[in-house]
Amino acid sequence: GFAKVDHHRKKRQGFPEVIFGEGKSASQIIDISRAMMNKQENILITRVSEEKATAICEEIPSFEYDQISRTLVRRYQEKLEYQLDGYIAIVCAGTSDLSVAEEAAKTAEAFGVEVRRFYDVGVAGIHRLFAHIDEIRDATVSVVIAGMEGALPSVVGGLVSHPIIAVPTSIGYGANFQGLSALLTMLNSCASGISVVNIDNGFGGAYNAILIHRLANKRT
Amino acid sequence: GFAKVDHHRKKRQGFPEVIFGEGKSASQIIDISRAMMNKQENILITRVSEEKATAICEEIPSFEYDQISRTLVRRYQEKLEYQLDGYIAIVCAGTSDLSVAEEAAKTAEAFGVEVRRFYDVGVAGIHRLFAHIDEIRDATVSVVIAGMEGALPSVVGGLVSHPIIAVPTSIGYGANFQGLSALLTMLNSCASGISVVNIDNGFGGAYNAILIHRLANKRT
Amino acid sequence: GFAKVDHHRKKRQGFPEVIFGEGKSASQIIDISRAMMNKQENILITRVSEEKATAICEEIPSFEYDQISRTLVRRYQEKLEYQLDGYIAIVCAGTSDLSVAEEAAKTAEAFGVEVRRFYDVGVAGIHRLFAHIDEIRDATVSVVIAGMEGALPSVVGGLVSHPIIAVPTSIGYGANFQGLSALLTMLNSCASGISVVNIDNGFGGAYNAILIHRLANKRT
Amino acid sequence: GFAKVDHHRKKRQGFPEVIFGEGKSASQIIDISRAMMNKQENILITRVSEEKATAICEEIPSFEYDQISRTLVRRYQEKLEYQLDGYIAIVCAGTSDLSVAEEAAKTAEAFGVEVRRFYDVGVAGIHRLFAHIDEIRDATVSVVIAGMEGALPSVVGGLVSHPIIAVPTSIGYGANFQGLSALLTMLNSCASGISVVNIDNGFGGAYNAILIHRLANKRT
Amino acid sequence: GFAKVDHHRKKRQGFPEVIFGEGKSASQIIDISRAMMNKQENILITRVSEEKATAICEEIPSFEYDQISRTLVRRYQEKLEYQLDGYIAIVCAGTSDLSVAEEAAKTAEAFGVEVRRFYDVGVAGIHRLFAHIDEIRDATVSVVIAGMEGALPSVVGGLVSHPIIAVPTSIGYGANFQGLSALLTMLNSCASGISVVNIDNGFGGAYNAILIHRLANKRT
Amino acid sequence: GFAKVDHHRKKRQGFPEVIFGEGKSASQIIDISRAMMNKQENILITRVSEEKATAICEEIPSFEYDQISRTLVRRYQEKLEYQLDGYIAIVCAGTSDLSVAEEAAKTAEAFGVEVRRFYDVGVAGIHRLFAHIDEIRDATVSVVIAGMEGALPSVVGGLVSHPIIAVPTSIGYGANFQGLSALLTMLNSCASGISVVNIDNGFGGAYNAILIHRLANKRT
Amino acid sequence: GFAKVDHHRKKRQGFPEVIFGEGKSASQIIDISRAMMNKQENILITRVSEEKATAICEEIPSFEYDQISRTLVRRYQEKLEYQLDGYIAIVCAGTSDLSVAEEAAKTAEAFGVEVRRFYDVGVAGIHRLFAHIDEIRDATVSVVIAGMEGALPSVVGGLVSHPIIAVPTSIGYGANFQGLSALLTMLNSCASGISVVNIDNGFGGAYNAILIHRLANKRT
Amino acid sequence: GFAKVDHHRKKRQGFPEVIFGEGKSASQIIDISRAMMNKQENILITRVSEEKATAICEEIPSFEYDQISRTLVRRYQEKLEYQLDGYIAIVCAGTSDLSVAEEAAKTAEAFGVEVRRFYDVGVAGIHRLFAHIDEIRDATVSVVIAGMEGALPSVVGGLVSHPIIAVPTSIGYGANFQGLSALLTMLNSCASGISVVNIDNGFGGAYNAILIHRLANKRT
């Protein structure tokens, strides 16, 4: 029967509760959060505007808001210790993709996974990427985020051997078509070992990376 | 300097050589294959029509052609032994997606990774999926292939905890737009832990899964 | 001649008057409503913003506004009794599609048809759907509403034998393209017995279901 | 448990077995058909080319092929008697949509449902539609098929009170974009009571109509 | 040389000056208008918001603003007399397309051409069109305006023998894609004698009709 | 009643019968033609392949086939005399659009209207257009045909005062998208007095021009 | 090693520093600008709203803001002298494309290159272009900017022999699709010697022209 | 007057005659070529299939056919000497883009311009590009050709200072959409100094480069 589903749940034990904040009112989020707080788990809420965050934090002061990633995090354990070996590399070109990159980074950290940030390594100045390539290579998995033409995952993919989760962003204008350009670039990448999530889905990029990172640790 | 690149290559030692057969003539493929045969590695050639395969096998009889997946494989070691624990699940709905599913399966096998096939589990008859769900759950990673509306990865994603590589296929007609429908479905999946490769890219789906599978084994 | 048209009208006797509120000013809606009130029928107005609703209700206090569905309803008969056997199932994944689902539900109720709501049954957690499947199956017809990847009608369609009216919503982001993703998914469904209406057209979904529900009752 | 699924199956008792012929070889179809013939049910195979049909009929002479609809039907009962009251109207503009219209008609007939054909009633000469409108109105449900601009369902929808299943076809050229034009027209119809299936999906249009037609008869 | 161009200008003598107001500031429009006022011709300005219109009329009180069509007109001759025989029919479905229809009507009137308005004749209630068909037929040319599915020109085109200029509007939602649906419908019309202008281009629809209407009068 | 429709027909007296040949078999065309031949009118058949034409002409030798325009014409009156003053200008850039331009020209001639051809006047060498501009200006109406970027109607529209029917063609490659590029160019033209028909619709372009040309003559 | 990259930098000596202002806050721009001011080079910031510009100029008064082009420029040398022979032609149709044209012009000037502006030469009134064609021809390279149908580069391209950088703008409505129409027109141009940059990318258009202009001067 | 046009022609003296072979029959090409041969200039014909080439060469044996680029060239001067300093770099990823790259190369050579080919430098193995970067940098201008994700021009653009003409190719499958993916990538490039021509337009890429190359030589 459907006890199978519970089995699935159990496998993810230790994962924080996640709420997708977009399209939910502050009071809806407060209600859901309160229900979750009984479970004594970390809570991560994504896509929360500053205005909503203020309203929520007034009610539940244990939430910490981060403006750039637009995430709210509540840590059940005061100081979170990393339980896993290694780290996830979060790679992007620069300031414009920062918001998506930080959604990914904060997500991974809320799941107790170490991340290293490589945030100024766009393909138009490829020497910046090379300056960090060894540290990127030593990650378990990379989340590579790019807007405009979205070429970064192809270049990184040609230089590292681990799996890459590519996240297109909606940064750009004109023939960018709100991220379609970067999305198509990533889906058509010549480099192997790249898979793609939805435009601006920093959370999703990190979530896939976390699953892989856990697998790499599981059997030790 | 660029010795870094060699380092990258080394990490992938033991991987077979892969040739993308589409758009290459039989004689071009023969030339490339001959050059590779010196390296004493397995060789995998994808997207080879029957006609081309015949011409190639006449010249290089050590190639084995598989009609459904349209792959040519040459095994350097007579009998390939699986070096890794566990298996990759290849999941699809039925006969129409078979060709892409088998491209994925043959790819994994050419890389020395065990696969298990779950080929009759489309969402329109979901009980068939449930009959196999425990065996799918026990895989390291799943490659989930679907054409038409492409809903299968979402459903599987809700039932398993490991990463899913979703492969849309171009199977369908009308508003399917050669696989665009399934591609969008997968990119927009409500289920977490799903990343996507290009339409009909069975090879790419498997390649990502193999990288993950290796990671899961590496630290043992 | 065109008396035929009257014949058509007559067949729909007992149906409420419906006004599509979008793009009409409050005063335009008031004028149209007043003209209709002579007919002593129920009146349903869809797509009314809260601001407009306030202005209208001040003038015509017999209207009841519902914030979630954004509908205004005026009941000519104080307490509406259901004249038909059976019910329509309104099925959706959760909070984000609520507005469209409730537009459908309020429409059916304004037409005197019983609805049952199944509002937390998204495909990413399919056990929730199974918990209610028998009650959904016993409906005459289902209106199945889904945003993001829009896979829910396919799954429901595989589990019930009655007709399904699928309503894609514009909920999502990135490669969702304002509901295009869900729309294509539904048009390409592998499951038989599914037909589709326009994105966010909760009214249209319900209207088709009502016509079918009436047919199922007509010959008794 | 999943015995529920059987329950679903049972509700459709008396339905013929259906095979989607596209993308299946003649020998695959023969194998599937033979397996089904044990069940002593009618068999309907859609999307069968003339060439494949010849090969299949040689092996299984009890199949009857229809060139226009490209369907193969095997009737288990020598002479099929209509068990249901009323009929389904199949409405289209003319010769170019004939193939899709006949796929719908043959489907309904294979399910034992009476159809009436209205095949020369395009909107550019609307008097032809009016000549038949009373007979169309008396149907339980209409399947309205149109290519090019796809306006026919809107016009019919304004004249009849029963549900309409609209089927866009890929007939046209230039800005028709293989049926996209007609599909969008139908999804955006001003007339209520119209739902839509995939481009060229005559089978699907009929299947939905059949489910509705059965409902209209069920409670008698 | 280019005196040819003057020749072209001359042929259009008696035409008012036209300004496309969108994207121009009130003060830019005032400057252009003042320069034109020396020419002692009628002036037509399209796409003027209410706010801009107020600013302009304060400076140039001889302008008359029309809210629905968003046009400003300045008549050099106090009372305009129609110099041409016959009239142009402006045909549309109802309130939602009114703004575009009136842009067309006001344009024709500014050019001294009589128009007759047929504004409640949508295809979903085709008897309304028939009530006026004789008067529409007697026009020299029709401008037929439609949003949503845009089927009206096809139906009118089948009933009249004069040329039809079809104007798609952006009215609709979801799969309407801002008027794309209606545009494609019109381009794919089965009826002959229909040509199409840009979405929401009421001015362009009228301008084409005016040129035709003048031709029909020229040779008298 | 619908006698109105006959009235419409009558107004078009003297028009030839037209058959759209695409998607009709040779024998279907022969049957339709024979039925029409009783009416003692000219017959025009468009979109007829050479192969079909040969089969048809064998049966009905009075048909004349034109390879470039792919039209079949049967003239009831041995030698057709032009009954109307003036001519239609058919304007295009060169050899690649010839087929569409000739479909337009042959259509006009089959309707007894004089055409003048201006076939080497593309915008990339604009002096060629200027060499003929006076003769183009003296036409009643122009049909302007263009593939690739489709800029020709804009340029002609700026130089002539009569109405222009623009016909985009599917000539081009890459980002041409089978004529979409030219279609959009024409719909967005800055020049007034341009309306557009479907891609490659030479017949439709001519038909609109003929209606206008007749109007210009009617009142003499 | 990567000293190569420095070599690349050196070749562009004398170029101003450029900041893409869109998506950066005033304070981010101030920080970046201050860091650059040490380099004693001209600074160009594009896509700066009036509001941001005010905030920036308050902090760094040496910046000059231009409303139309939305650029901020800081000149290190009080009076900039042109170091290169010849000029770049900036060609566009009129007021609506002014903002993009001026972004191009200001860019070139910030790089010390002379520009000549030809701003009222749209294809719908082609005599205006001819009045200036000799001066355009004498430029080293032209930046041709056009919205709506985007035909101007094709016409200019047929009249001049130097390279043309075409810049589509998002000016237009309806089937313009935010500049897609003009973009496709330019990519499909029949005229040779035209290459294209992104929609509204006045900066990019100028930058390419500057590189070409420098080449034309380099070898003197 | 239009003597201006001749002036334009003169400036291009020394350029070969070019014929676009696509859509022209062998005999049409022969006729055009013969007319041109009087002019004693080199002749270049692009997009000629092998079959057509054979027919043409039989008639005009002085033509040389190149299978890969599908070009025919006739050299008026037996041995062509390069008259210009420097060279154009033709850069692409490998075998799949060869046909387009060679169309560019043969075009440049037919115009008497030296080219250097860099044909194995795709971004997925970026060390190959670095091995040649100095020689690419020393070119006057680069034509960078790429299919699939089209990232190569962005990377090259970040490493060289001269202008880059980017040519997207239609190589790829699935979400490549016949080159749309590469086209969008190039239009959205983060690197400055890149302009784009139509998909597969090797000729156009070279033509733009030739114009720039001539400019760089002109003033010496």
Ligand SMILES: Nc1ncnc2c1ncn2[C@@H]1O[C@H](COP(=O)(O)O)[C@@H](O)[C@H]1O
């Ligand atoms: N930024 C995000 N983008 C996409 N999915 C998200 C995001 N944040 C959270 N989610 C997913 O949304 C789920 C919660 O959705 P909900 O139940 O609507 O709060 C989580 O389990 C995640 O899988």
Ligand SMILES: Nc1ncnc2c1ncn2[C@@H]1O[C@H](COP(=O)(O)O)[C@@H](O)[C@H]1O
């Ligand atoms: N939310 C809705 N979406 C689409 N159609 C609607 C909706 N609400 C009402 N309608 C239709 O709009 C018609 C009324 O349109 P109107 O005459 O503009 O008020 C009704 O008869 C319904 O068929």
Ligand SMILES: Nc1ncnc2c1ncn2[C@@H]1O[C@H](COP(=O)(O)O)[C@@H](O)[C@H]1O
């Ligand atoms: N023409 C058709 N278009 C779409 N679906 C069809 C068609 N004909 C049959 N089907 C569906 O395809 C199913 C059989 O698919 P298969 O298992 O591939 O034979 C049937 O149960 C029908 O639901």
Ligand SMILES: Nc1ncnc2c1ncn2[C@@H]1O[C@H](COP(=O)(O)O)[C@@H](O)[C@H]1O
């Ligand atoms: N090339 C064409 N493109 C579009 N419509 C055409 C064409 N040729 C003929 N037609 C139209 O098709 C109608 C005949 O269609 P049919 O009844 O299918 O032969 C004619 O009355 C014309 O209006």
Ligand SMILES: [Mg+2]
């Ligand atoms: Mg890699």
Ligand SMILES: [Mg+2]
């Ligand atoms: Mg999962």
Ligand SMILES: [Mg+2]
């Ligand atoms: Mg079902």
Ligand SMILES: [Mg+2]
């Ligand atoms: Mg109806």
Ligand SMILES: [Mg+2]
């Ligand atoms: Mg007509």
Ligand SMILES: [Mg+2]
């Ligand atoms: Mg004009």
Ligand SMILES: [Mg+2]
């Ligand atoms: Mg030129």
Ligand SMILES: [Mg+2]
């Ligand atoms: Mg550069």
